[in-house]
Amino acid sequence: MKILAIHADHLTFEAKKQAIKDPEPVESPKETVKECLVVFMAVEKGDEANPESAVQQLVAQVKDIAGQVKTQSIVLYPYAHLSSNLGSPKTAKELLAKADEALQEQGFQVKRSPFGWYKAFEISCKGHPLSELSREITVEGAAEQESEALEAEKKLKSYWYIMDVDGALQELDKFDFKDNDNLKRFSLYESDKDRSAPKEPHHVKIMKQLELVDYEPASDSGNLRYYPKGRLMKKLLEEFVTDKVVEYGGVEVETPIMYDMQHPALAKYLQKFPARQYRIDSDKRKFFLRFSACFGQFLTAHDATISYKHLPLRLYEMTRYSFRHEQRGELTGLRRLRAFTMPDVHALCADIKQAMEEYKVRFDLSLSTLEEIGFSRDDFEMALRVTKEFYEKNKDFVEYLVKTINKPILVEMWDEREFYFVLKYEFNFVDANQKASALSTDQIDIENGERYDMRFMTEKGKEAIIPYVLHCSPSGAIERVLYALLERTYFQEKRGEQPSLPLWLAPTQVRLVPVNPQRHMEFCKGLAEKIHQQNIRVDIADEQETIGKRIRDAEQEWIPYVVVIGDRDVEGGKLTVRIRGQQDQVQWSFDELVKAIKDRIKGMPWKPLPLPWLLSRRPIFVG
RNA sequence: GCCUCUGUAGCUCAGCGGUAGAAUGCUUAUAGCAUGCCGAAAGCGUUUGCCUCGUAAGCAAAAAGUCGGGGGUUCAAAUCCCUCCAGAGGCUCCA
Secondary structure, eight states: OEEEEEEEEEEEEEEEEEOSSSOOOOSSSEEEEEEEEEEEEEOBGGGGGOHHHHHHHHHHHHHHHHHHHTOOEEEEEEOGGGOSSBOOHHHHHHHHHHHHHHHHHTTOEEEEOOTTEEEEEEEEEOOSTTSEEEEEOOOTTSOOOOOHHHHHHHHOOEEEEEEOTTOOEEEGGGSOOTTOHHHHHHHHHHHHOOOOOSSSOHHHHHHHHTTSEEEOTTSOTTOEEEOHHHHHHHHHHHHHHHHHHHHHTOEEOOOOSEEETTOHHHHHHHHHSOOOOOEEEETTEEEEEOSSSHHHHHHHHHHSOOBGGGOSEEEEEEEEEEEOOOOGGGOBTTTBOSEEEEEEEEEEESSHHHHHHHHHHHHHHHHHHHHHHTOOGGGEEEEEEEEHHHHHHTHHHHHHHHHHHTSOEEEEEESSOOSSEEEEEEEEEEOTTSOEEEEEEEEEESSHHHHTTOEEEOTTSOEEEOOEEEEEESSOOHHHHHHHHHHHHHHHHHTTOOOOOOGGGOSOSEEEEESSTTTTHHHHHHHHHHHHHTTOOEEEOOSSSOHHHHHHHHHHTTOSEEEEEOHHHHHHSOEEEEETTOSSEEEEOHHHHHHHHHHHSTTSOOOOOSSOSBGGGOOOSOO
16 A cells, blocks of 8 residues: 655545546545645555555554644545555455554544545645655555566567578568468467457357266366266376376376475476466465476475486376466466366476477377377477577587478477476367367476475486486367367368267267167167276267157267167167268178277277266266 | 456356347457347257167257345336346456
8 A cells, every 4th residue: 555644734535536437435525624634545455465454554554643742633545546556445445444544443533535536635734744745555465476488478589480490481471371371370479469359169058968078167267077978088198198108208296286495496497487476375384276287296296316317217107287367368167277177297308409309209298299199280389499509509409400300380489498397299279269288298497406406316427417318298288178079079070070089088989879769779788888897988879869859869969870770670680770970871790889989989098987887877967 | 455347047148117128159360151030939958758879069848047146216127227146358466
């Protein structure tokens, strides 16, 4: 709170015009007070953390000044122009009223000029040395600074380029985007900082319609609820990514989700990472919720005995959850959350050569992870962010990356290094609203080895700090993968295709529709059991509805294979299969059906359907 | 955190001071197609009854509402005002 106190011979003020929606009522339009201390004051954001303390301090200050100038008459005069960081009108009004009351209790005569009006005033200042005083009042809890990194990012200057597959850099506006429409959309998004979106993102409706995910009003924003089908898809993705990382050499650990804010290594890292944290009080200590797996893994590595023979050491965790207290307005559907599931694999490297070799391996890991999930290379765009210095010294390395992905990429170059890393790439998905979101990413970190005091024994038997740490999320947040998969169906529809999910992720892979739910049920149950034994998810539309209705329901659920079972099929030995995305139905034997499906989901994890097979036995979670 | 819009039955939405209702779905989407309404009162879903059906909605009836929560204005509030909550969009931010 800022105050300006003036010892006046007289003050006249007159409310002229309403300045805010809900101003205080005016008792008498024009008032004059003689021989008084006029306290111009502005309530600030910081005061909201602890209004009681602000009032207390204000009263103490005013009492002090009034004592010095020997007056009993006080005018409290709200004066917004003293501050550029005003509190809300509501708090200000309450605070004024409380201050008024408290001063009267101290025996002062208090007048208040009404809050929320443009006012005319005339003041005569006495002019003695104590007659004009300004004071600033701060309350505890208000002084929490934004992190250095948040501040730094505001100042950081970026240079934008497109790098083609030969490694040649071109200015953004000189590049011909003829065959790279998606890259153009991505580049504009990044460089123009144009964030306008016309509508609600496509996937929000779908995630509810397919009964995958929903908002949970009883939790904090950005903390979602998963229904059985959504949980299944998420679990499959989690398992797939984990399998990929373990195959690559990942050493899976599990670490706590909250950490002491006062821990020396953590406190410094917090300053370097411009995300906002959830905070938790426990006993005497204050904790923050992790925003990645870095803390747990680095602290683990700090305590471990590591030799050069163990490097590169790949520590891995699928964080459920990582927490980032994003600003309220930034949250949307599955794209940006406050609690999300992120695979995080670090590689501790002995030197730059090893770091770069390892980086290449992980680059392939990320690419194959996204492609095996079901994305094509056209579904995402690569961005590379690098300091000028690192780029100049390692052009070959950068060229290798762009050649590997084999399409032009967006490059952001910085003059100075503000973050803990010197280079990172991302694979970005661009949605129908032109919003880009990072999926896979990997960073070369040159600070945290030292900050966390991670050491290893070199070949020469000397202890050394681990100089390079790679930070990779091979798929990006799992929720975000789901977002991209759902959002992508918009483009499928645009092209005239039926929207669909990758077969290995489809909650129901085969739906059996008995023509007569009574007469054909035995056969269906037997068939379903056989299909299930082949590790294919199956269910049975056994409701008392027409065939047409049940087929329609299956189509609206995006079921990949629909098999209608009637007398013909029970007796004939062939199955009539309706395949999503194809016009005609096919007549298949059981083995042909199984083979067709197995060919498409080869090598991907499988889990049974966590719902009753009979549709008539399932609750409806969404409408 | 700030600004704008939104919140009506499980879902999708109309109504916008006076009886709780006319639109909804699909697609090749600046438009087209289908079904409905203008006639006792939304459509889908749910429940019950009828129908026992071969590839995108069979027929009928019933139940179902704190009109997001709280406060105010008014003879009267879903409708106007204030406030809180939630969602979307913008600003900002996005490791």
